[in-house]
Amino acid sequence: MAKTGMERLKELEKEIYKCIHCKACRFAYSGEPSREGIGEFTGKQGTVLYEGMVDACPAGIEYGWEAFWNAGKIWIARSILSGDLEFSDEVRDVIMPCITCGQCSAQCENKIPTVDIIESLRAACVEAGVPMIEKHQLVDRLVKELNNPYGGKAEDRFKWAKDAGLGKYINNKNAKVGYYVGCTASYRQIEVAIATAKIFEQLGVDFTLIEEEVCCGSPFFRVGAVDTAQELMRKNLEAFKNLDTVYFSCAGCYRTITIDYPKWMAEGEKLPFKTMHAFELVSKLITEGQIKFKPNKELKGKVVTYHDPCHTGRHFALEMEQEMIKNSKNLMFDMRKVNKAIDAWFEIPRVILRKLEEDVGIKFVEMYRIKNNSMCCGAGGGVRAGYPDFSLRTASLRCDEANAVKADILTTECPFCWRNLSDANDLYNHGMQVMGVLEMISKYNLLDTANLK
Amino acid sequence: MSYKLPDEKDLDAMIGIVGKDYATNNKAITASYLSKSVMGLEAQIPDIVVRPKYIEEIRKILLYCSAEKIAVSPISGGLSGGFACPTIKPAGVMLDLGRMNRIIEVDTDNRYVVVEPGVTIGELWAYMHKNYPEWAPPVPDGAPPASTVMGDAIDRGFSLYTSSVGPQGDNFMCGEIVFPNGDIVRTGSWALPFAKPFYKYGLGPDIWSFLMGSQGALGVMTKVAVKIYPHPKFKTVVVWGMSNPEDMQDLTLEIGKQEFGIAHNTVMVQGGNYPLVMTRWPKDKIPHDYEFYEQLGISKWWMNWECWAQTQEELDYVVNRINKMAEDFKKNRAKDPDSIKPQELHPKQIASRLKKPNKIAVPYSFWEAGFLFITFYTPWNECAHFAKMYTAAMEKYGFPPVMWIASIERCRQAICMPIICFDSTKQSDIEKVQEMNRETTEYALKQGWLNYRPDPYIHAPLTYSQAGMYWKYLRTMKKIFDPNMIMHPGRLALP
Ligand SMILES: Cc1cc2nc3c(=O)[nH]c(=O)nc-3n(C[C@H](O)[C@H](O)[C@H](O)COP(=O)(O)OP(=O)(O)OC[C@H]3O[C@@H](n4cnc5c(N)ncnc54)[C@H](O)[C@@H]3O)c2cc1C
Ligand code: SF4
Ligand code: SF4
Numbered sequence: 001m002a003k004t005g006m007e008r009l010k011e012l013e014k015e016i017y018k019c020i021h022c023k024a025c026r027f028a029y030s031g032e033p034s035r036e037g038i039g040e041f042t043g044k045q046g047t048v049l050y051e052g053m054v055d056a057c058p059a060g061i062e063y064g065w066e067a068f069w070n071a072g073k074i075w076i077a078r079s080i081l082s083g084d085l086e087f088s089d090e091v092r093d094v095i096m097p098c099i100t101c102g103q104c105s106a107q108c109e110n111k112i113p114t115v116d117i118i119e120s121l122r123a124a125c126v127e128a129g130v131p132m133i134e135k136h137q138l139v140d141r142l143v144k145e146l147n148n149p150y151g152g153k154a155e156d157r158f159k160w161a162k163d164a165g166l167g168k169y170i171n172n173k174n175a176k177v178g179y180y181v182g183c184t185a186s187y188r189q190i191e192v193a194i195a196t197a198k199i200f201e202q203l204g205v206d207f208t209l210i211e212e213e214v215c216c217g218s219p220f221f222r223v224g225a226v227d228t229a230q231e232l233m234r235k236n237l238e239a240f241k242n243l244d245t246v247y248f249s250c251a252g253c254y255r256t257i258t259i260d261y262p263k264w265m266a267e268g269e270k271l272p273f274k275t276m277h278a279f280e281l282v283s284k285l286i287t288e289g290q291i292k293f294k295p296n297k298e299l300k301g302k303v304v305t306y307h308d309p310c311h312t313g314r315h316f317a318l319e320m321e322q323e324m325i326k327n328s329k330n331l332m333f334d335m336r337k338v339n340k341a342i343d344a345w346f347e348i349p350r351v352i353l354r355k356l357e358e359d360v361g362i363k364f365v366e367m368y369r370i371k372n373n374s375m376c377c378g379a380g381g382g383v384r385a386g387y388p389d390f391s392l393r394t395a396s397l398r399c400d401e402a403n404a405v406k407a408d409i410l411t412t413e414c415p416f417c418w419r420n421l422s423d424a425n426d427l428y429n430h431g432m433q434v435m436g437v438l439e440m441i442s443k444y445n446l447l448d449t450a451n452l453k
Numbered sequence: 454m455s456y457k458l459p460d461e462k463d464l465d466a467m468i469g470i471v472g473k474d475y476a477t478n479n480k481a482i483t484a485s486y487l488s489k490s491v492m493g494l495e496a497q498i499p500d501i502v503v504r505p506k507y508i509e510e511i512r513k514i515l516l517y518c519s520a521e522k523i524a525v526s527p528i529s530g531g532l533s534g535g536f537a538c539p540t541i542k543p544a545g546v547m548l549d550l551g552r553m554n555r556i557i558e559v560d561t562d563n564r565y566v567v568v569e570p571g572v573t574i575g576e577l578w579a580y581m582h583k584n585y586p587e588w589a590p591p592v593p594d595g596a597p598p599a600s601t602v603m604g605d606a607i608d609r610g611f612s613l614y615t616s617s618v619g620p621q622g623d624n625f626m627c628g629e630i631v632f633p634n635g636d637i638v639r640t641g642s643w644a645l646p647f648a649k650p651f652y653k654y655g656l657g658p659d660i661w662s663f664l665m666g667s668q669g670a671l672g673v674m675t676k677v678a679v680k681i682y683p684h685p686k687f688k689t690v691v692v693w694g695m696s697n698p699e700d701m702q703d704l705t706l707e708i709g710k711q712e713f714g715i716a717h718n719t720v721m722v723q724g725g726n727y728p729l730v731m732t733r734w735p736k737d738k739i740p741h742d743y744e745f746y747e748q749l750g751i752s753k754w755w756m757n758w759e760c761w762a763q764t765q766e767e768l769d770y771v772v773n774r775i776n777k778m779a780e781d782f783k784k785n786r787a788k789d790p791d792s793i794k795p796q797e798l799h800p801k802q803i804a805s806r807l808k809k810p811n812k813i814a815v816p817y818s819f820w821e822a823g824f825l826f827i828t829f830y831t832p833w834n835e836c837a838h839f840a841k842m843y844t845a846a847m848e849k850y851g852f853p854p855v856m857w858i859a860s861i862e863r864c865r866q867a868i869c870m871p872i873i874c875f876d877s878t879k880q881s882d883i884e885k886v887q888e889m890n891r892e893t894t895e896y897a898l899k900q901g902w903l904n905y906r907p908d909p910y911i912h913a914p915l916t917y918s919q920a921g922m923y924w925k926y927l928r929t930m931k932k933i934f935d936p937n938m939i940m941h942p943g944r945l946a947l948p
Binding site: 013014015017018019020021022023024026027030031032033034037039049051052053064065066067071072073075076078079084085088090091093094095108109110111325328329330331332 | 477479480481482484485486487488490491498502504530531532534549552574575576578579580582583597598599734735738739740808809810811812815816818819821822823824876877878
């Protein structure tokens, strides 16, 4: 193993000691209390005033105690480092129900990498011999046995491709481009996998599905089972090593392989391929004028909103920011560049949605909390597996926000967000359709590739 | 004074009062309340945390803890850092009042809003902005949005209106207090059952004022009526730069004396020196030489006047008057006339300075890892002396000389706040901070300057050692409300 959780935690000591316990990190738009909003809305989870700053840490909202908000966890980490507190079941039970959504990090003016800290704390907790919660133990066992946390058989991983007539892409030897499908789209939201693969096909991308693909390790990095996660990482690095580019349709896998792998790889080791999310490709082709969409009667006039998955949105933005801070010589000047790069990043999916508005006739409306201030769907960080009720209530809070802007369709770009939002939509009767953006494009056959070069 | 270490039986008693979901001795949860930053570096982890919702629950908790001699530390938002935590061991019970978060009443004729302790300034600001856009509460200007109006009352802090209308403590009209002897007292006009909270000095001597600055050491405040003020649309910020604190002090005083005139339009008058800009960035990622800041148009010292007026005409008048007075000062009385110049602000800079509440003071940890605000009150015309003394001390101890100064009540007093940016991972840095703190406090007391948020180990003992009679009476009066001295022991060096 390259690093232990405790080693990572100690590396982060200075970041942890930067925290002044100012609690700004509990609110979206914590620096904008006068921000114009959409007023008060009473949804399935209660009433929220979408004006100015709004509580946006799902763990804090759910549990209330200081320990569950980010600032509390940072001071728990500090107490662990200073010896005022030891790892125990009590510590585990407050640091685990956190979605690692990173909204806290996005608010912090001291630029504290809160998600890194929380994940290292979890890893150190597991190393200290505190047993993982039962549900996490179960998925850990499953992935060790079957290479996926859902209990699916390895040979069924690409069944969706065979069934959809896309079998020729499995181990397509000539392709230098891979599609990393991930466990959720392979075993659960196969619509996402099929839609993505079909879009690649329509765009003329010669891609391959790699049979040796295993779980990316995301849930295990998140819950502190870093041994398991690193074992999976090794397998994937070996399986995908000969490709130039790997595409993703899952926000979590994309984040894990792009951001986590390099952090946990040995000193000096680099990712052997470039990574890109499928929506980046589609967005780029729209900007270049190579593709557009066909009108669609069924979708025309439908109010569509977009949920930024934490893993493709904020986590990349935060990583960009940390990287640029690290390399900057004069941050006062470079900060403007950082902010510009972040804005541009969040525009990528919006290019697609605006084009859909223009060509297809949907009405694209934004929710109140978007981009870096987006409210999490509740699925990540091991929370959907470990704390399903909390996870679904959080998803329902997000659905409330979509209801507040009268959305007919709630779109996103991550099968894991899709699953959770969709389950909450059904369970709490939010009355919307939940859909992936690429899924919508594929399902309604919207792609017009006449100008494709 | 000795206190009991609360045990399981005491936790059960707390659970009996507030229910099992709102009292705990879970070690991870109690540790999460710790803070060694902002105002105080020494703090203890509470043994039990209780989150009451109702006044009656608080009354029962205080009566129980008083009978058992268990220390009680109340917090509203907990943003005063170390000051929000217990100071002693056994640390006892922390009362987290965040669940009491109702905005109870807004009265725009009598101009007050009634809030409970857990109402954050961010929430109140957004609520007023949405529902009463023409009125605003006196939120602490630089405090982050999770701080509370109540906490700021008790800390009698520095708000966005303080430069114009006076100390923050004066903005609180009436309050409701639960004392450890079990009494619930309503102050000011509120002492009468049917009275509105319209008059602070209600039925003779004012008990509320006695609690201003009490830092939780006397009783628990459960409701407060705070003044609201007009929030006109016509606002701007005027800035003049200079090379030294004396010119900053003298020019500002001249403008501050324009009472019943422009001085009342300058809601926020605050300034400082260029390290205030520098230390908001990481130490190794920003130039340290003044030349860099000079090229950006930042003077070595400067003063901001945030001006509010009811019409554009009035605002223009205020801005012109300030500029004319500054020109006149430059020509006729300045120590270094060449250095005195207006600083042109980009509209975005003005907008960002007008933003309330904001996170402007949060990133001083970015410099290294941790910071401390040490705050003194001086007569306005001594703030330059203070600034020179303190910046020299900071340099002597190897800290960047960061100084923020603001006017209270049209330059009757100055709030002078050096920001000590240091590396809190290093014990040697913490010791240096405290050494400097002691040295500067001794000097300040000799000048008659007050530490306005005294810490329990240096400021309070040094201050009270020079004011024995006052301390004797504080203790005597505390005994009336808090016979077993359970409220936030040590915080004001009172037990
Ligand atoms: C970055 C930063 C900037 C700041 N800038 C400013 C500023 O511009 N102006 C300013 O005035 N302050 C400022 N502060 C200080 C502080 O945040 C504010 O004074 C704030 O309003 C305190 O409110 P709180 O609820 O967080 O107080 P707390 O920390 O909860 O409490 C403050 C004190 O009062 C006691 N107390 C709290 N509630 C009660 C109660 N209900 N009954 C009895 N005792 C109680 C506590 O024990 C503590 O000693 C700043 C703080 C930070 C971190
Ligand atoms: S993490 Fe940042 S925003 Fe949150 S309490 Fe700490 S310093 Fe404040
Ligand atoms: S990562 Fe998300 S859930 Fe976890 S503490 Fe931060 S804001 Fe809360």
